[in-house]
Amino acid sequence: MSWQQRIENTLYQRQQQGLLRRRLAVTVSAPASLTKGEQHFTHFSSNDYLGLSHHPAVIEAWCKGAQQWGTGAGASGHVTGYSPCHQQLEQILAEWLGFPRAILFSSGFAANQALIFALAESSDTLIADKLMHASLQEAAALSPARYRRFPHNSLEGLTRQLRATETVNRLVITEGVFSMDGDQAPLAAISERCREHQAWLMVDDAHGIGVIGEEGRGNCAQQQVKPDILVVTFGKALGVSGAAILCSDAVADYLEQSARHLIYSTAIPAAQAAAVLASINIVRYQPEHREKLNQNIGHFRTQCTQQGIMLTDSLTAIQPVIIGDNHRALAVAQTLQSAGHWIQAIRPPTVPVGSARLRITLSAAHSTQQIDRLVEALHHAL
Template sequence: MNRTDLSPLAWLAEVEARRREAGLRRSLRVRPVVATELDLASNDYLGLATHPAVIAGGIEALQTWGAGAGGSRLVTGNTELHQQFEQRLANFVGAPAGLVFSSGYTANLGAVVSLSGPGSLVVSDAYCHASLVDACRLSRARVAVTAHRDVDAVAAALAGRAEERAVVLTESVFSTDGALAPLRELHEVCRRHGALLIVDEAHALGVRGLGGRGLVHEAGLAGAPDVVITTTLSKALGSQGGAVLGPVEVRDHLIDAARTFIFDTGLAPAALGAASAALDVLIAEPTRAADVLRHASVLAQVCGVRHEPQSAVVSVIIGDAEAAVAAATACLDAGVRVGCFRPPSVPEGTSRLRLTARASLTERDLELAVRVLRDVLRDHPAVSS
């Protein structure tokens, strides 16, 4: 058969069949306006996405500035909202300056690519988020991937480098297992070897540290000149967008060099208004962070997780991908929505239920969660947690 007789997309059918056979086919599910099930899958850790003050903040910004930013922030898309919010967020986490991006994904791409580049070394934890993985690929730096939370491996990679500059990447709270990065130890190694530490605080902001200021703040590294924070506004702050927080010279450099900032439309004003209002709520109600951890502990206990959760994430490893999907489906059928993570999000053989605690869960919510999770895990037992 002549090659021109085949559709250039014919190969997708074979790929789709392989995914389906492996239990890795994904689909989009429409979420209703008013959900009838208990949500233990979203990253709305503080329960602020539907908070009246947060919604009001978004509406006020929308009415004042319009629906969109209108262009790149370097052209027409920069507003008082952008600059006021990024400085407020920087002050909150203890960083000298901040720069808002359109998402946490673009913040990670912009920070890593702009602060590394050809002739440098990037050392990345094996469990880093896909956005950091993609940033490594785009950086054109030499990349060394180290075992999860292995400080000695990071030290060895830095000690053996020939490159003048080096950057170490880690999440502070890892999104798939909820584990904490050994930030103090990593920072000590970075300082010893003259490396920059970039910490993704997406799952720590609002949950760890004094009043939710993040794990970098909790570790006593806030404001360190060799630490850069990236984060998202779409989790604990219940909105949309991302930010890079750190030294003033980093902000200045990103404005000149980060392609995901220069060539991207500025974050929509409504998202900034909502995020700013959410930050107000967090500052006024600092106990929300402790509530998240308290509720995560309840979920971990009923699921038989051996270790006390250190974040909002409770990871329940089922093992087989189809078994994990079946367990998640059973939970949803019983009125509780949970996350289901399969390869490539997690390693082969470690497909899991990913539960996320929220500060806004009520006692009735927790009672339903305990009842459903206990029943489902009896039929679909975890292999380890």
């Protein structure tokens, strides 16, 4: 089969299965507002959990940073792209999250892949939660290390895999909050298993940082866990973009020598680092944003229960409504959009086959009235 035939056949099959994806040009003018053409929507599909992407202090920090350092870093951090502002952000991250070092990356995807590709060799074993992020799944599958998976959040499954592997170096990989289900990993118990079997623990807390725990330190801090490696991103609750790996001095030095995504990529702009610094300051010292988010989560779940809408056990900002069938999930999402609520249907391969869903995400920027209108529309659409 030629490339052209393969491409056309794949697109046709995805169309028939209700799996074809399209990008849509929209304007997000405020954390809870979205415009597509002339239509206006309340935005319930964003990872901007605290509404900080439009916070005046974060915007001002980026603008001042661009005036001082320009709009781009101009080079890899190993050449001239590493400024005092980048250095300050790494130092603040390390101090805030309780690690010796932090290394900046352009995205969470890049950070996850850089870590796995730099660390894993053929004599090592990677043991990962089956629902971990695609960036980690791909890196683990392509790395030379042995790759083993355990059922989602299953301590028994993790223990079996640890007992079944005898390699000297074993890295257990999980997430703090899982992006499609909104549930949290039992990190305290996972960390204990890792200690018992002398394995390292890596946690991707992209959806926990900023919204969970004291000062928004994330899921690890809330469960009093110190993983060997922690990945955090700046594009969710912090409202900006980029990521960092938190680790020991030795691992940081090793990544500086070996992480190709770091060495061969232009660094994030210094102005972006300044915006992240401003966002971290808000997260740490203005807890009212987290308090408002938690109030919104509780209100949404209470209203759904009263309307007989089935939810998962998620207590985070990610509130999935499982539909099952791909075409029906698309239809329900379209009905909600027609009522002015921007929600997308999430389908395989992003989620397991048969679990197509509405991925509703709440923000501190939502009002009680907006949530009430969404629940009413959900009740009628389902």
